[in-house]
Amino acid sequence: MLYGEDFSPTVVASPSVVVDALSRNELRAIFFMRRRTWPDGTPIQVFVLPDDRPLHQAFCKQILNVYPHQLRRAWDRGVFSGTGQAPIEVETIEEMQEKVASSQGAIGYIGRDHLDASVKAVTVR
């Protein structure tokens, strides 16, 4: 496997996040940057890999059921019209795991084989 990446993505959140499961619609709202806070009021921080990474593409198609360019367009529209923000881009799965584990209210995705106790797996209903 290229770069040792496992292409079956798993949604993960920082351990303090109050949510264990999300519907596909909620997950879409979060990754399209339309949702700002968790139910307890903590700001959501979204982490993604660059558009051309196989794991990002697998996450978009398999979990969100959208194309990466649709997400990119929505982020650009928000950022450059002042109505939204972009997610934080990280370069590697290791960095994703580290950032999600250590940032408050963080959500992202990693390959299934990277899953460990530092992050919380979020079930997608």
Next chain:
Amino acid sequence: MRRFGVGLILWVLANACRAMGQEWLATSQTHGFVSQGFVLTSANRFFGDSEDGSLDFTEAGINLSTRPFGPVLISAQGLFRRSGEVNPKEFRLDYALADYTLWSDVQGRAGIAFGRVKNPYGLYNETRDVAFTRPTIFLPQSIYFDRTRNLGLASDGGQVYGEYTTAWGEWSLRFAVGWPNGIQDKEFERLVVSRNLPGRFKTRLSYLGRLTYESPAGSLRLAITSGQVRPRYDPKGANPFQAGETTLVPVIFSAQYEGEKFTVTGEYALRFVKLRDFGRFLPDRSDTGESYYLQVAYRILPKLELVGRYDVFFADRDDTSGRKFAALTRRPRHTRFARDWTVGVRWDISRSWMVRAEYHRVNGTGWLPVSDNPDPNAREKNWHLFALLLSFRF
């Protein structure tokens, strides 16, 4: 004393930020872009002296945003632009707003925004100066005029918005009330009274709303936009015109299908324009302008996109050939319509760099900027346009 005042303000701010758990720092972002274009036309001027090849086409912007606490977003963008005689050199505060999501749950969200807010108008208006978000170097001019772009750009006022997700798609509504920017531009005056005279148009409270439907996976988007703008003329000194009133009511129907390789986009617009009480040199008038385009984009490779478009503009849908207008004003017919065939290519060199090239074959001069082409008789009916654009973002 002043130093003490500043120190006190800083101390209060610092404590306020600490009280907010430094969320504003963790959530703050900055983004920006710079684009440089080259325009060459066979006749007529567009974005500078394009008949000899013009580099008079620069766009740059930088923005900041932060979520200081929970549901609040604060953002602002500064813009620099150079585009021929229309915007010789312009710095503007593009937007500066506070957005409060009042309600948010599994089904959607609703909120309000205050400040200088971008106008929800069609598919492309809110980010029209950001080359990465445009389908081509120049937006379809029939609907997104570059000559009066400032008129539609942003308003100082407020907006309410709502988004609601159902099993069969998502509905969203944006409604804006405010004072639109750009009414005072001389280009708008030239368009209405045909020249630059003492006095200006004044802004009045305007309304704009857009309702959007998106299919569940977001591949189909349908929207309808409408609003009302009522600029009032404020003539000064030896101005032969009187304090007339204009009413502009646009209605735009938008549709877009976005697949893995193909994006098909079409928009149809009607513009109801009413002029009243300008005096005997400009009799009361009521025209309906009509515009539409169909555009197909195809991603051959993830980084390479081809685009084709047919774009049509009529200043008056009851006089599409301009015949009646020409008989009345002795001005050329072709200033009342434009048909534009466009082909283009976009190459995303990297995450930050993009180049584009495009060719337009245009029949008609209906949307040419008056500032760049002051003499309507000097315009040519059939003309070609070639453009290149290099753009950087972060």
